[in-house]
Structure formats: C-alpha cells, structure tokens
Amino acid sequence: MVGVAGLLAGIAAVWVASFGSFRPPLIPGTPVALLVGWSFIASGLASWRTRPENWLGPAMVGTGFLWFASLLQQAQGPVLFTIGEIFQISYLAGFLYVVLSFPSGRLWGALDRALVLVTVGLVTVVQLAWMVFAQTRAFICDTCAANLLEITDNAVVAHAVLQFQRTAGLAVMIATIGLLAARLLRASRPQRRAAIPVLGAGLVAAIVLFISITAAVLNAPSQLNLTRIAGYALAVVPVAVLVAFAQRRLARGVVAGLVVELGAPASALDLREALSRALGDPSLTLGYWFAAESRFVDSAGQPVDLPGPDAERQSTVVERDGQPIAVLIHDPALEHNAGLVDSVCAAAGLTLENERLQAELRARLAELQASRARLIEATEAERRRIERDLHDGTQQRLVSIAMSLGLLESRLPADTGQARPLVIQTREALTAALAELRELTQGIHPTILTERGLPAALDELCRRASLPATVHAVVDGRLPDRIESAAYFFVSEGLANAAKHSYATQVRVTASSASGSLTVTVHDDGIGGASAQGGTGLRGLADRVEALGGRFSLSSPPGQGTDLSAEFPCG
C-alpha cells in the first residue's frame, strides 16, 4: 500500500514539476529525482518488513515522501508551489536521521540527537519563518508562483533568516562529517563490514551538501551544479542501506555453507574456526558448558572467562532444551545482527553439543589427573611428616633411654649379680628396636633422597639390595620432590619385584634426565614373563607413575629378563 502510494507520489510530483519549467530546475533531472525518492521508499519498506521494531524503515519511507514533496516547488499553481517551498529541504532531516542512526534505528549519542533536532528545527520552523518574509520574486524566481505564506515583504529579515539557516546548516554538516569519520575509524572489523556502505555514502553526501551550502552562502555561480551533485550523493544513501541489507542476506547464505561444513568428519573440523568464518569475527572465542562445575571450558578443558557487562566483548549463550551448551564470545557489532548469530548457533547446535561433551570429558580427565597428582603429593608430604615425627620424637626418646641404661650399667656396683646381665639384655633389645625403627622410617621416607637427591639415594638403595645391583644415574641438579620420590619408589619396588620373582643374577638400574623429563629403568636378567595385570605390585607401580602424568612401560618376554621403565615429566 505504502509502496503504491510512494510510486504514485513520485510520478505525480515529477509530473507536476515538469510543467513548472518557468524556473531553472533545482532537481537533477527527472530520472534521478525519481531514483532518490523511490530508493528511499523501497529500501525503507524492505527494512521495515524484516525488522518492524526498527525505526529506520519508516524513517526512510518518510524521507522518500518528503523528497517528492520538495519537488512540488517546481509547480505552477501557488498552493502546490507553496507546499513545495515548505518542504523544500525537509528531507535533509530524514537523511541525517538515517545516516546517524544506522543500523539500530536509534540515536545513541547526545550529539546525534542534538544534530537531528537542530536540523528538524531548521527545515521546519526556520523555513516557515523565512517564508513569512520572503517574496517569491525577490528570493525565488521571477517566473515562479506566489508564496501564499508571505505576510509582509521584508527582504532584510528574510535575508537574515536565510543566512542563519544556511550557517546553522553548515555547522550541522561539519559535525556530521566529523561524527561519521570518527565512527568509521573506530569501528571494529565486523562493525566496519556492516556499516561501511552507509557510513561511507552518508559521509560523501554530507561533504557534498557542505560544499553546496557553502556555495549558496557565498552566492557562487556554480550553485546549481552543486545542488545536482548533492542530489546524486543523497540517492546513494538508500542504495547503501540496500547493500547492507543484501550483505545480511549473504550472511544467511554463509549459514548454509556452515551446515555443509559441519557435516564433515568431526576430526577434520575446527568448530571455532568454522563459526568465526561464518560470523566474520576472527576474534571469536568458543566455550562449552561444563555442568559439573557450572562454568564454561574451552576444547582443551581449560576454564573460559565470560566478559563483564562493560567489557569490549559480548557473549551469546547457546541453549538446547533450556540447558546452556556453549557460549560464543564475540565482537559487540554482531549484536546488531542477532538473526545471523541465532541462525549460526542453531545450525551448529548439534555439533556444539558434541564438542561440549568432548570438552567436558577432557575437563574431567584433566581434573582427575590433577586430583591423582594431588593425592600422590599429599601422601608424599604425609610420609615426610611421619618420618620427621619418628626421628624427632620416638627415635630420640629411645636413644635417650638407651643412654640412661648405659649410665645405669656403668654405675652398677660390681657385686649386683643378676642385675648386670639383665641391664645388658635390655640395652641390646633396645638397640634392636632402634634398628627396626630405623628400617621402618627409611621405608616411609628415605632421608638421603631429600638430602642428596636421586642418584645418591639410588646408590644407597642398590647397596642394600638383596640382588647384585648396579646404578648408572645422570641427573641434572635436583628434580621436584614428588618426581624424585616417585622415581625412588619405582626403583625400590622394581628391585623388590626382581628379588622376589625373577630368579635374576643381577639388576641394572638407570636414571637419566633430559629436556624436562626423567627416565628411570630397572632391568634384570631373570626369567621374564612379568605382567602388570592381576594385582601384582607392578600394577601399583604403573598407577603411581601415571598419576604424576608419567608413562610406564613393561617388557618381559619369557626367558629374556624384565625391563621396567618409567618416564616422568618434570618441567
């Protein structure tokens, strides 16, 4: 309906105007005049239909009608002529609103609002004020119809009003040019991609208008040509809006491409990459919902932080059946294209859910690994504490009792008979108890490991082994406590295992550290056939190695000895 009205209004205006050839045409010829008005109305309608809540559509349609109304200044009849004069430059207010409020249809800044308000005032109140004083012949043209609004012919006042209108118009144009230029420079990549046609066209039109008003103020002879060029520049604006509109359509096509891409085998797919391509935001971050901890994690299971309310990034949470599955952290410009984000999220939903499950699994694994390592470390710390307590407490007390017994023995009179053997017996029993306690504390935590490091401790271990054992250890400096400890107990268990089951004649132990890892091996020349299955000590050995993120390996072919090896990360 509005479209038909616009079509007819254009034809009518041009028809009326074409008869008013008494004055030099202000407009840049019939085709361009129609193009400007119709393109405003058409692209306004298109925008209005897809986004009814956005004021941009109605504003553009209105601007189109105002444009046609301004063509009436060419009319012969005084009524139509006067209407045309009233609306002579009113479309400029519409133009300004469209350019400044694109793409949201809202004027966010105080300066934007002020500019539009001032312009509305200039093209309505000031325009009417001028017409009250302006006589047609003096101010418009000799052959034009009469200005029906003229009350008194006062050339001085009319001239002053006109100069004021033009000067204020210049100021508005300068501010607009500055504003648009700043906006273009500041825009992030996705923002720029969306806004560049409209901002660019607006900027060009504003510059041309600025030049043409300047020419009018200076009364330059080229005034008419400039007005024509300004007309062309204006026509570009709705075309630019249409282009931006088409871009959005193209983005929809991108979603179709995304769907095809998501069909690829999961292993070949980088979901974040695909989504960031589809959304045109290379800085896109993807997080998956980790329900167990109510937070988002990345594909490696590491936590992802959501941007705060004032941050320069925005987040869109993707839900499925009311449950969050993922979050897209993206450029705020995408907010203006919520439709695209929604379509992309919908298209990627199933894949996202899939990836989420995998990310959750990885996060759980990472957590499990960390908790195993923490357990080992806690056990290790506890062993140290117990060893220390035994050393500082029980052992010292027993030694001091042994001293007292020694003293007692020395002070016994020579003729005590049976007392002396009893004291000696007690003393020897105490010494035996201390020896047992010593073995026990060494088994809990070998002090030499803390004091001298792994090679010395392995040396001591092999010295005491019940099989001939040799050590070859090349370790750079000290390693983390938990690693030294794990390596020590690995060798200790390995030696015990060889002594118990292998019937070996000798064992060879090696330890070497290189590029952030420690490799420890225990090799015997026994009967082989050992297995980490079935509740042997070897299973526990493997568990401890793996709990610290290490790799355990066992090679034990029958008749060819047993090779135990553990590789620990110690970065």
Place this chain on the structure above:
Amino acid sequence: MRVVVADDAVILREGLARLLTETGFEVVGLAGDADELLDQVERYKPDVAIVDIRMPPTHTDEGLRAAKTIRERHPEVGILVLSQHVHAGYAIELLTAGTLGVGYLLKERVSDLTELAASVRRVGSGGSVLDPVVVSQLVDRRRVDDPLAGLTAREREVLALMAEGRSNRAIAERLFVTEHTIEKHVKNIFETLRLASSPDDHRRVLAVVTFLGAR
C-alpha cells in the same frame, strides 16, 4: 681428652655430655646447631667434636657439612659423626675426605659406654671408627663376581673388624686369638683383594673401605 658435643635435641646433648664426663672426658662445649659447633671448635680447639648429622635449620645433613668444614679449618680436631640412619655413602665420603681421626657411628651406640669411650678415644688419637652396621652393609653387599668370595669366613670377620677401624691387637682380643694369627689373616686378605698393605691403621681402613665402597 677434651670434647665438644653438637646435637639439636637438648635431651641427647645433655645426656651425651653426662655419659662422656662419667667416662673421664672433659666436655668443653655444647652446640645446638652447625654454626655454634664451628664457633666452639674455633674457641676451644677440642680433641674430638661429636656431631649429630641432622641439625637445624634444614634438618638434613648439616652435621656432615660442618664436619667437612672442621676438617678443612682444623685438621687436627677428630670428628665423630652420629647418625640415626645407615648411609654408607656418607661414611665413605667422610672417611675418604679426611686424613686422620674420623668416625661414623649410629646413634644407639651411645648405650654401650665402654664402646663409645673407646671410639671417641680412637678418633681423638687419629684413628678411624666405622659403625659395624655400615661395615656389614659394605661387606655383605651382593656383587657379581664377588671379590670377597675368595675369603674364608674368618677372613671376612677380620676384614669387617678392620673396616670398623680396629687395630690388630683389638681384633685379636675380640676373636680370642693371638695378634700374630690376625697379622696372617690380614696378609691373606690384602693378597686376595690385591690391595697394597699398609702398617698404618687409618690408611688400612681407607684402603679397605674404598675397595668395598667402590664395588
């Protein structure tokens, strides 16, 4: 004989001082950590410093390190290290680093006053003392192609007592044989192990301990 005692546990430090006084030593200084010990050795120049291996601040092997420092600054001061753990490696380190008068004993040896007094005297007069438990760990170590396999049981016994730092006469007394018999055993042992024999007790200990520790 003048002695300095270093142990961070008051109860053991005081107890040890009392035992030593009882057995005729003059305890000239008591120290609670390595720094104090070094100060007192500097000041009193004792014949022997008796040092607990584990002392503040780290409670690891401060005693051992202090012992080495004393060795460097005052080689004439005998050092007897007491340990609650059997670390043959430490003992060998200590013995091979020094020239005269060093000992390594387990702490519980303090209950046998006679043995303790003998050990302190031996260290004070430039001899060596190695705890029997450490020695047996060295002697009994399992080896491939064990060089000690060529020794008789008696010779092994003599070897162990030699490693403990005892003189031929002391070994003879202990085994209820004549000193001459022990001399014969020692000669055999040195030949079997292909060690150069030495009349000096300390060098003898050093040779034996180095031999045992190396394999």
